[in-house]
Amino acid sequence: MKPRLRIVAYQADGANGGKEMAFNIGFVIFPDVTQLDFTGPLQVLSGLPQSTIHIVAKSMSPVMSDCRLGLVPTHTFADCPPLDLVCIPGGSEGVAGVLNDRETITFVRQQAASAKYVTSVCTGAFVSGVAGLLKGRRATSHWAYADLLPLVGAKHEKARVVIDGNVITAGGVTSGIDFGLTVVAEIAGESTAKRIQLGMEYDPAPPFDTGHPDRAPTIRSELMSARYDKFRSIYSTRIGQAAQF
Secondary structure, rough: OOOOOOOOOOOOOOOOOOOEEEEEEEEEOOOOOOOHHHHHHHHHOOOOOOOEEEEEEEOOOOOOOOOEEEEOOOEEEOOOOOOEEEOOOOOHHHHHEEEEEEEHHHHHHHOOOOEEEEEEEOHHHHHHHOOOOOOOEOOOOOOOHHHHHHHHEEEEEEEEEEEEEEEOOOEOOHHHHHHHHHHHHHHHOOHOOOHHHHOOOOOOOOOOOOOHHHHHHHHHHHHHHHHHHHHHHHHHHHHHHHHHO
């Protein structure tokens, strides 16, 4: 894949002698976020040259993920610098908790207004969606929620990573690693992305062929009734409630 858009930032007044400035990447985290939605692309994007990672939350207090791993923010909404790339990870319960949180949605919308890339992993797409950032866009999300994307004005595209202009969305959880490599290739070229992939030894060979719902229909049905149907209902309700802002 050839890079579609190469972005290099320079300080306008020339105070830095024309040297490249850092490309600011920001991850928005919240209680019960799925840590791999966040840490997968974080690990990849931390290798992007001339970039700075910002981990952003409402406060500087540690944020507990859905697997009880504590995550430490670097910035709050109040002191976060303008981001070149904003990424919202997902999490069934975590996203349900912020879909109608005005402060979080407002922060995402404001950062997206000047960001070069607006991105999400898994159900993080619905946070972007209620912020009005997916209207008319092709997008993807976790397989259990993807058919709800039209509720936020998006058109579901069945793919692991979907690029529509400056909006990049990823499917469920582990697709965040593919997403990260795709973003690096977009910004810095394929050779940089390939070096990062090899450094991570990212060469998936899962022990079971049940990683996609089309290949595991029975397990899919079990999971839907045992877990996802509950949150699908919550998402539908809270997306409607969030329409007011």
